[in-house]
Structures are given as structure tokens and as C-alpha cells.
Amino acid sequence: MAQKRENFTLGTKTEIASRSGYRCSYPKCGKTTVSARQHLEGFENTGVACHIYSAALDGPRGRGNLSSPEIRSSKNGVWMCSEHASKIDKNKGADYKAEVLQQWKAIHEHQIAQEHLNVFHPYGWIENIEIKSCPIFENNQKIDFQKLNLITGNNSTGKTAICEWLISLSDLGRLTRWGSAITGIPKPEKELFKPLKFNINYWAPNKQNLKIELKNGNTAVKINNNTTPFPSIKYNVIYLSFENNIENTNHRFQKKLGIDLVKLANITKHLNKENGIFYRNGRWSQSEDDDNTFNLTCKFLEGPQRSFGLMSSSEQFFIMLDFMIARASIESKQSPTLLIIELEGLTFSPQRYRKIFEHLSAPSTPFQTLITAYSDDTFDEFALWHRTDIIKSENYSSQNPVYRLEKRSQSHL
Ligand SMILES: [Zn+2]
Structure with missing residues (x-):
């Protein structure tokens, strides 16, 4: 039987991406994940809203003690480029614990907020x-x-x-x-x-x-x-x-x-x-x-x-x-x-x-x-x-x- 996945809504994905400036949150990566499509109208997005605690019951990093709405909330999402999105979920996420991803999210969002406000921080x-x-x-x-x-x-x-x-x-x-x-x-x-x-x-x-x-x-x-x-x-x-x-x-x-x-x-x-x-x-x-x-x-x-x-x-x-x-x-x-x-x-x-x-x-x-x-x-x-x-x-x-x-x-x- 297929297990229920707690996917992010489009609105939540947009929130996670926007908070990250559409840039990868992996330390020192910061890759831009969105741009105009070449020779075409519209835009192309290669970034991924990754779950910190997992969308699936048996997914990477488990469910923590989070409720379904908490799993689906933007707080539980971290924005990554496609390379790092797959990297953090390998090996059932064992190499990238939830609290590590939470900290990366906090650091990255802080940096983006500083840039956005045009405040220089050494x-x-x-x-x-x-x-x-x-x-x-x-x-x-x-x-x-x-x-x-x-x-x-x-x-x-x-x-x-x-x-x-x-x-x-x-x-x-x-x-x-x-x-x-x-x-x-x-x-x-x-x-x-x-x-x-x-x-x-x-x-x-x-x-x-x-x-x-x-x-x-x-x-x-x-x-x-x-x-x-x-x-x-x-x-x-x-x-x-x-x-x-x-x-x-x-x-x-x-x-x-x-x-x-x-x-x-x-x-x-x-x-x-x-x-x-x-x-x-x-x-x-x-x-x-x-x-x-x-x-x-x-x-x-x-x-x-x-x-x-x-x-x-x-x-x-x-x-x-x-x-x-x-x-x-x-x-x-x-x-x-x-x-x-x-x-x-x-x-x-x-x-x-x-x-x-x-x-x-x-x-x-x-x-x-x-x-x-x-x-x-x-x-x-x-x-x-x-x-x-x-x-x-x-x-x-x-x-x-x-x-x-x-x-x-x-x-x-
Ligand atoms: Zn990256």
C-alpha cells in the first residue's frame, strides 16, 4: 500500500524558495536556482524545497515528532540546488541530521535577509x-x-x-x-x-x-x-x-x-x-x-x-x-x-x-x-x-x- 506523503503546497514551496532568495542553502554553495528560460518565455527553476523531517513515513531523517501540518509547513523546508537536494537525502539522510539542516536554513535565510536589507555583515x-x-x-x-x-x-x-x-x-x-x-x-x-x-x-x-x-x-x-x-x-x-x-x-x-x-x-x-x-x-x-x-x-x-x-x-x-x-x-x-x-x-x-x-x-x-x-x-x-x-x-x-x-x-x- 502506498504511504501518504506530506508534500509541500505550491504556496509553501514558493515561501521556502523566496526566504532563501532562490539560492541553495548548502554551506558555501549559494547557487542561483532560477532564471529566464533560454530563447523562451517564462523561467526555469532547478531548486528543490527539501523536507527537513521527511514527507514520507519511511523517508530520510524520519518524521521527528511532528504533526502532518508541521511536516508540510515552510519551517520544515530548506531550499537546495538539485545537486545538494539529492546529496542530503542519500543514505536515508543519516549524514545530514535534521538539526544540521535547520541550522543551515537559519544561517542562509539570515544571510539573504541581510543582503536584501543591504546591511553589511562581516x-x-x-x-x-x-x-x-x-x-x-x-x-x-x-x-x-x-x-x-x-x-x-x-x-x-x-x-x-x-x-x-x-x-x-x-x-x-x-x-x-x-x-x-x-x-x-x-x-x-x-x-x-x-x-x-x-x-x-x-x-x-x-x-x-x-x-x-x-x-x-x-x-x-x-x-x-x-x-x-x-x-x-x-x-x-x-x-x-x-x-x-x-x-x-x-x-x-x-x-x-x-x-x-x-x-x-x-x-x-x-x-x-x-x-x-x-x-x-x-x-x-x-x-x-x-x-x-x-x-x-x-x-x-x-x-x-x-x-x-x-x-x-x-x-x-x-x-x-x-x-x-x-x-x-x-x-x-x-x-x-x-x-x-x-x-x-x-x-x-x-x-x-x-x-x-x-x-x-x-x-x-x-x-x-x-x-x-x-x-x-x-x-x-x-x-x-x-x-x-x-x-x-x-x-x-x-x-x-x-x-x-x-x-x-x-x-x-
Ligand atoms: Zn547547492
Whole structure:
């Protein structure tokens, strides 16, 4: 018996194609799929509206948990040239998971929207980090990045280490913790860390390969295999961490955000106009007992005006997150940007997570995000993630605590 296919209507196909500018969404392809017919009236279209979750019950990538209307909606469609349309469905779609296609769709639609609005964005993208050798992980492991990425693991399993290595794209100073190598002054043998060696593959906007090796008092930096004192292409990495020991002071707010007061005041004005995900309508005032401290008073969603210092730690997190997202959006107009957020022990309701994730993965959000967190079942329900778990290696022992990175598929296959 023939199985029912949930095909897109012509209107939905047109919507999927239009959102993509009739260009292929496969990374770096961007092929135009529509043109005038040669010597004839009319036009020719070689593009395909591909299903992310499958139109047929036994099709590539399965049905997820989607209802029939969801399968037929434009949200479930990604526009491809004919070559890439057949490529992604080969092997039952096993090589191209649903969440990968969702991310490609988001990136491509964002690019097209930017072009359409004639807004220049210095387009950049971190593809992956290859960990060649290091003290905490098994050798030769790789983390692929999409638009919104999650790394989960228990305390002291190397989440912050990965963040620090990524920050080396914009600031080599963050490698200091990895031994005296950064200073060029060798420490006594026993204090030396094991060698650290990693590569970051990224686009800015052309393809770049950053190789970093810390060994015997030396930090060797190479870009595209050429030795350089430091990476000279501007890549912006913004870092925010939330340790559990939150002091409820506004001073901390300023310090955590790592931005000067003028920028902070201007971001506040910007946010007062645009609204954050949670932040509304705030103002800064000088503290009565300390000249160097400024207090923020604002609303949390539609609640009353309150002092930041008197909010709960999760409310403080959401307000600071809004400031960081605003900062990343503004700075990504000047240089490609990665926003890193370390949640540490903070956990929220699924609704709150959903609001943040939807914002960070939306086509209109012009930067990549990496969030690190303790392992939590709550994350399992979100398909928007590109997720990596840090787990104990088979060679793990208390003398040799070494971990492995495991790619976690979020699709419902
Ligand atoms: Zn293509």
C-alpha cells in the first residue's frame, strides 16, 4: 500500500524558495536556482524545497515528532540546488541530521535577509575545533559548531578549557592557565603542563585555519600554516560566565560584562528602545556609598521597576544575558562574533530556555553562540541544539582524569 506523503503546497514551496532568495542553502554553495528560460518565455527553476523531517513515513531523517501540518509547513523546508537536494537525502539522510539542516536554513535565510536589507555583515563562522593533544581530553577529538551550540559536562571536566581555547581567536592571553608557555619562560619540569595543541577552522569571511601549540615554554601560532606572532584577523569572542557565588552588586554586573561605562550606558539606551528577551526599561544611577559603583534599576519582563542587586540570581542572569546579546549583535556588525555563555550551576524552566534558544537560533541573530552547562535532562527536549557531552574516557582514573567528547544527536531518529 502506498504511504501518504506530506508534500509541500505550491504556496509553501514558493515561501521556502523566496526566504532563501532562490539560492541553495548548502554551506558555501549559494547557487542561483532560477532564471529566464533560454530563447523562451517564462523561467526555469532547478531548486528543490527539501523536507527537513521527511514527507514520507519511511523517508530520510524520519518524521521527528511532528504533526502532518508541521511536516508540510515552510519551517520544515530548506531550499537546495538539485545537486545538494539529492546529496542530503542519500543514505536515508543519516549524514545530514535534521538539526544540521535547520541550522543551515537559519544561517542562509539570515544571510539573504541581510543582503536584501543591504546591511553589511562581516560574515564569519567557526566550523570546528580540533583538539590534537591536551592534558584533559583524549587526543584527536573534534567539536563541530553550528549556530547554537551546547557543551554539557560535570564540574571540572574541561568545559571552560574549550572556551579558553576558542577565546584565543581574539585574545591569546586566555591561554595563560595552560602553563608558562605563554610567557616564553620555561617553568621547572614538574610544573610544566602536558603539551597543548589544537586547531580552529573558521571563516572570516574566507576559510582560515588557526593552529596553536604550547610546548616547552613556547606558544607557536600558525594561520593557514604560516607562522605568525598572533592571529591578525579580527574575530570577536565575547565571554560571560556565571559562577554560583553571585554577589548581588551592580559592580559585578559591570565587571562581568567587561565593558566600559560609556558602552554600558549606550547599550542600555539601545535596549530601552529595542527591549531584550527579559529586560525592559532601565536606568543607571551612581551608588550613594561608592563613587565607582553604579546601580541599575530596570523591569524584568512586565514586572515592577527593581534594583538589579535585589533580583534573584536567575533574574540577574537573564538581564545580563540581554546585555550580552545586545553587545554581540552590535559588535557582529564590525567583526564576526562568537558569544560564549557558561551557565555553571544555573538551571531554569524549559519555557525560559526555549525563549533564549529561539532567540539565539533565529535567522535575525547575527552571531554564533556556545553555551556550556552541567548535564541536565531539560536540554534533551530541544532539537535546536548542536550538542556535545563531556564524558569520562575509558582510560579515566583518579590519577589520570581524562575525558572524551561525545556528539549528541537531538533528532528523533
Ligand atoms: Zn547547492
